[in-house]
């Protein structure tokens with residue numbers, strides 16, 4: 131089995147294909163909501179994003195299982211925590227990729243430089259050659275996965291696919307061996323195709339906001355009778371909405387790809403994120419929009435007033451809600467979503 | 477004037493509190509005048525067409541010298557917010573921003589500014605008038621990018637953002653050069669942006685002159701600040717925190733130079749070059765890490781001072797005093813500007829931060845450190861616990877972690893904090909005894 135190479139990003143910035151071409155399985159660090167963050171809390175204050183503390187806890191406990199770790203420039207929380215990882219997470223290789231916050235010609239040139247530099251460091255560190263052919267092969271594999279996920283995701287609004295099932299499929303994409311994953315997704319697609327139609331008692335919604343990283347958060351929507359049929363989450367459409375160009379220089383292709391994915395809240399300008407949400411809403415009929423934010427998640431806190439105002443102006447019904455980082459199904463949260471459900475189905 | 481009159485009529489109580497708050501600061505009449513001139517400049521810049529053609533909004537530390545050389549009078553929302561909190565009036569705007577949907581954990585500089593602008597308050601109370609263009613950078617935080625982009629969008633005005641790479645621990649000089657390459661390209665791009673929006677050609681000579689002025693201002697500020705190394709430190713935090721504004725705000729550079737020069741002359745006259753100019757020293761010399769508690773000058777001039785503890789150094793103020801000399805070429809100067817803004821004490825990575833503090837402990841003969849765990853500011857909070865552990869391990873120096881907020885007084889509880897300060901002072905007492913042996 132291929133060794134895992136772990137990465138930590140707050141969107142979908144990490145170039146998985148480069149580590150795939152180096153012979154590793156990319157593994158996205160997602161923390162574990164069931165494990166106490168006490169080990170990380172010794173180094174990171176409790177008013178800082180709990181998800182990030184959970185990731186640090188995972189890093190401290192499991193880094194030896196990974197060939198190396200790479201960070202991508204993301205939110206203020208994770209950017210600043212790189213140093214803390216350097217001090218407290220044991221690894222032979224900790225690498226920093228400065229993904230730009232802007233998306234123009236100059237920043238794309240810089241991004242491509244960053245990716246090339248990362249490739250060179252991997253080659254040196256692991257004594258491998260990451261050829262263009264290997265990269266192209268990895269890109270093809272990724273595109274296959276993205277295409278399968280698009281097909282699976284499209285079934286959400288027509289078949290009986292639970293929120294949790296969709297989430298688990300999306301999570302596999304960033305943690306599982308890619309060949310096994312392709313088989314798994316193909317099987318899942320066959321299975322989901324045969325599912326009964328979208329249940330009448332469920333209400334379709336679009337979900338945006340902080341990345342959902344554990345199934346229990348998705349169960350909350352299910353408990354309130356809401357089905358997430360569209361999203362722009364990193365464990366979701368952000369990961370598979372776009373295809374990586376297959377021609378030309380593969381590193382350039384990855385740069386272009388990154389500039390086209392549904393924009394995470396850590397990037398500017400604002401309207402690109404809004405444009406994607408508007409496009410989703412045009413393509414798929416939903417009854418409402420849920421803007422959920424994990425406590426202390428500043429990037430989404432900065433985006434929400436603008437997004438909610440614009441979407442309301444468009445005439446959509448929406449709810450802005452803050453959630454805690456816990457596997458317990460928060461009944462208050464469920465009740466608020468139930469009230470929202472009532473409101474949007476009247 | 478009309479805006480101010482309307483504000484007073486609508487908010488007589490806030491106005492009264494504000495005046496009281498300002499009077500509580502240890503400001504000399506000259507400093508008050510300097511402040512008022514800066515604030516008024518952003519109100520009346522249009523009346524000075526020979527000097528300013530436009531008004532620009534900038535985030536703190538942004539290389540405003542470039543737009544300034546194209547005639548942009550600089551306005552800094554953080555400076556207005558800081559003054560509002562100093563005056564003790566930040567809570568209503570913060571609450572207003574909360575009601576607009578900004579979460580309780582979002583930076584209160586930003587919320588003070590957004591709320592005050594929304595309420596139509598004048599600059600003296602945190603509001604920001606519509607600008608001709610908006611500029612921000614993310615070298616301290618992402619909040620800067622989104623905050624100002626949002627303002628530009630609200631007013632439908634041009635916006636330029638500078639994207640700074642993060643210099644993380646372990647990165648060497650060659651890596652920094654790569655980052656400077658990226659920044660230099662963006663600075664050229666900003667020049668083009670300015671030429672496009674103003675329809676004028678960039679004036680290199682003017683730019684170099686402005687950079688030179690910035691350099692001079694920073695040099696003077698640093699020289700003055702150096703006097704705080706002496707025993708006893710001649711100027712204290714409650715004074716310096718406002719004293720830095722002419723430098724931060726790129727306020728009328730010539731006047732700022734004159735102002736700092738005359739202050740320096742006074743200090744030189746009083747203290748000369750000797751290191752020890754008066755007998756004795758402060759009982760406890762303390763470093764303050766993080767942003768000052770703008771609303772709580774009493775903490776410094778009463779609570780700590782009464783116990784003999786004085787803040788003699790703070791990386792925050794000096795972070796704005798890093799502008800270097802203009803270079804021979806335009807390219808060289810832009811690279812210099814990029815470097816000066818890429819690495820500043822406020823945003824040092826952990827390796828550099830620890831090294832910096834180790835030096836300051838010696839240079840300023842410190843007896844204790846207060847680290848502000850600022851609810852508003854994730855960038856400056858992150859890494860504090862490791863910094864504390866490292867300094868305590870090496871020096872045994874007492875460190876007080878102060879968990880509160882820089883603008884929102886509701887996050888500060890006098891009672892429990894005083895108890896913790898007492899404990900901190902006791903530790904400093906022991907530490908200073910040990911130091912002597």
Ligand code: SF4
Pocket residue numbers: 140179180181182205206207208340341424426427428429430
């Ligand atoms: S949840 Fe928000 S604050 Fe936390 S790591 Fe993700 S983007 Fe950053």
Ligand code: SF4
Pocket residue numbers: 583584585586616617618619620767852853854855856
């Ligand atoms: S206080 Fe912190 S978060 Fe707020 S503007 Fe300053 S650096 Fe950014």
